Amino acid sequence: MASANHLNRRHFVMATSAAAALAAAPRRSLAQSANEQMSVAVIGAGGRGGSHVQGYLKNPKTRITYVVDIDPKAAANRAGQIEEAQGTRPEVVADMRRVFDDKSVDAISTATPNHWHALCGVWAMQAGKDAYIEKPICHNIAEGRALVEAAKKYNRICQVGTQCRSQPAIIEAMKWLHDGGIGEVNFARGLCYKRRKSIGPLGDYEIPKEVDFNLWSGPAPYTDPKLTRQRFHYDWHWQRLYGNGDSGNQGPHQTDIARWGLGVERHPNRILTYGGRLGYKAERNDPNYVDAGDTANTEVSIFDYGDKCLVFETRGLSVDNSADELLNKLFKSTRGNKIGVVFYGSEGYLAQLSYNKCIAYDKDLNEIKTFGGGADHFGNFVDGCFSRDSSSLSSDAMCGHLSAGLSHLGNISYYLGESNPSSPDEIQAALSKIPSMDDDEATLSRTVQHLKDNGVDLEATPLSLGPMLEFDPEQEKFTNNDAANELLTREYREGFECPTGDKV
Ligand SMILES: NC(=O)c1ccc[n+]([C@@H]2O[C@H](COP(=O)([O-])OP(=O)(O)OC[C@H]3O[C@@H](n4cnc5c(N)ncnc54)[C@H](O)[C@@H]3O)[C@@H](O)[C@H]2O)c1
Structure with a gap:
């Protein structure tokens, strides 16, 4: 797991070949970096994971770099869809901890079953990632509190999947x-x-x-x-x-x-x-x-x-x-x-x-x-990731x-x-x-x-x-x-x- 020291260093996948040069740069505002894309890992590639994939594919500010699923068939299907649409195949892994260890990933977007939501979100934020977490954000009250505290402590953008907001x-x-x-x-x-x-x-x-x-x-x-x-x-x-x-x-x-x-x-x-x-x-x-x-x-x-x-x-x-x-x-x-x-x-x-x-x-x-x-709830999350302004989130x-x-x-x-x-x-x-x-x-x-x-x-x-x-x-x-x-x-x-x- 990446340490909290990494939290201020944001990393981007570039649409251009300058990715490496930017990799260690601190996140700039969207206005300064119109060509930048954030690197997103979709965790949980079932029915709802498909909506997450669509949400990021249509957003020019995001690139899906990982698909994580414990079911290789579900993961491969989604990876194929993504490759066709964005031109590059995301890495496919079964264990979400691989994503947390990869410093080039900016954000995770999780549609696993409910019992995984909070642990996935807390681990992600501890590793310096922003997190879009499906509803219900947690499986019990203590987990919900943990996510609130993690978002504060690590200064992360954390959005919940109640898209009506x-x-x-x-x-x-x-x-x-x-x-x-x-x-x-x-x-x-x-x-x-x-x-x-x-x-x-x-x-x-x-x-x-x-x-x-x-x-x-x-x-x-x-x-x-x-x-x-x-x-x-x-x-x-x-x-x-x-x-x-x-x-x-x-x-x-x-x-x-x-x-x-x-x-x-x-x-x-x-x-x-x-x-x-x-x-x-x-x-x-x-x-x-x-x-x-x-x-x-x-x-x-x-x-x-x-x-x-x-x-x-x-x-x-x-x-x-x-x-x-x-x-x-x-x-x-x-x-x-x-x-x-x-x-x-x-x-x-x-x-x-x-x-x-x-x-x-x-x-x-x-x-x-x-x-x-x-309107686009995933887009609201992505904009928050770029602006670093949690108050812009419609459902934190x-x-x-x-x-x-x-x-x-x-x-x-x-x-x-x-x-x-x-x-x-x-x-x-x-x-x-x-x-x-x-x-x-x-x-x-x-x-x-x-x-x-x-x-x-x-x-x-x-x-x-x-x-x-x-x-x-x-x-x-x-x-x-x-x-x-x-x-x-x-x-x-x-x-x-x-x-x-x-x-x-
Ligand atoms: N916001 C919405 O409108 C909306 C709509 C549907 C579902 N959801 C939420 O999305 C979540 C998923 O729902 P679903 O219908 O897609 O369920 P699902 O069971 O069809 O899919 C879950 C996927 O997560 C995978 N998975 C399980 N554990 C994993 C792990 N540890 N790491 C990676 N992948 C893992 C499973 O293999 C499966 O492919 C639920 O929490 C549900 O409440 C939200």
Whole structure:
């Protein structure tokens, strides 16, 4: 690993043959160095890694010099695409530490599974690289804090992959909201109503021979020689050792926008979650069926900020006809997925409906304003790398930490509640103790009806109810639950410990 002494020496790949001469030069401003390209290593060459590659290929200020993947086929595919587009083939490696040791690399851009995000980012910044890190920026709260501290300590540009932050549609809608467009706004609802079928039965599956499973596992436990899920790639999202369910997958986009609109630049004070991984027995028509996933596919988390409240709802079963009248009107449909954020104002509603579309309504649901337009989030990161101005980033490490944090805090309440199967009445009794502004009862009854409509027998497979957790947003510790505090971090494998505190 490169030492911190290297941190002020930035290196560039030149579009011209003068690369060597510039290699040791300190970074100059973009205006002084229009011909310069920064050298980027893309780490994780799966589905999202492909979007990273496209983002840098189209940017004249970047050159992709490495593709890192523990799956040689995935890496070779991406390297081929890059070679065709940029004329030079990036180096292909399996171990990201090779990139950190190479002083000619300016930045890394990582789209690995979630359990790798923070360690990859911290190692990169310790080695003097700037870092674009996919959402959720971390797999747990302590890791998010480590990234915030690393970006500060090593003076690195660190952007999180919540690309909505760079879209004019959403930037303008948030400004209009903050300017009072729908009056006073104290409540936002984030929705991930997104059909997710079972990932197959829990089992004992072969690990593909070609992948390096030791490196894939990294900071997570090494479960060799078997996998418990059928599909190696992507479905890790639904196994908590690696992923964070949809509240940590789709969630960080919407909780981020919800936080932004509500103006809450901090963690919440109280958290309560109810939910379950339900409905797959009915989906498979087999009462003994056990799905390989262990994250919730049905989850309602209530985040209480004192004067503001944010609710995030995840639904993975069929979502047709399962929203309320207001949501159906705002999303202009009773059927299909609904992914977005609704702000409830004293004078109307604002709905974020996609990455580049928001619509505002008055109280009578007349459309009063629309917002559109997209922009380049990777470009925002690259510009930040050249200007060295972290404040120009649309979503820095802290922003990523707070938004990913909501998924982690919500999941902690959910995980602790798994031992507490509860009836809707028991959940309602707990909800009534939260001094929040949500329509708790209506949200619960809609959720219960949605489950019944999907064939879930709530007597046989009940919802679970998590504890109401009190959180100290400054100290980043729970004040009423020791078991919850243990879930703020994880046990790391030797050699893959994510540095925290003084070790960052
Ligand atoms: N911002 C967005 O809109 C958006 C969209 C999709 C996915 N994502 C995020 O991108 C990440 C990747 O998602 P995906 O759908 O591409 O997953 P995926 O499983 O399809 O791909 C992950 C890739 O990373 C590789 N990998 C695993 N461990 C690695 C390691 N240690 N070093 C190098 N490569 C490693 C895998 O082999 C695989 O090719 C996730 O964290 C996801 O949340 C973000």
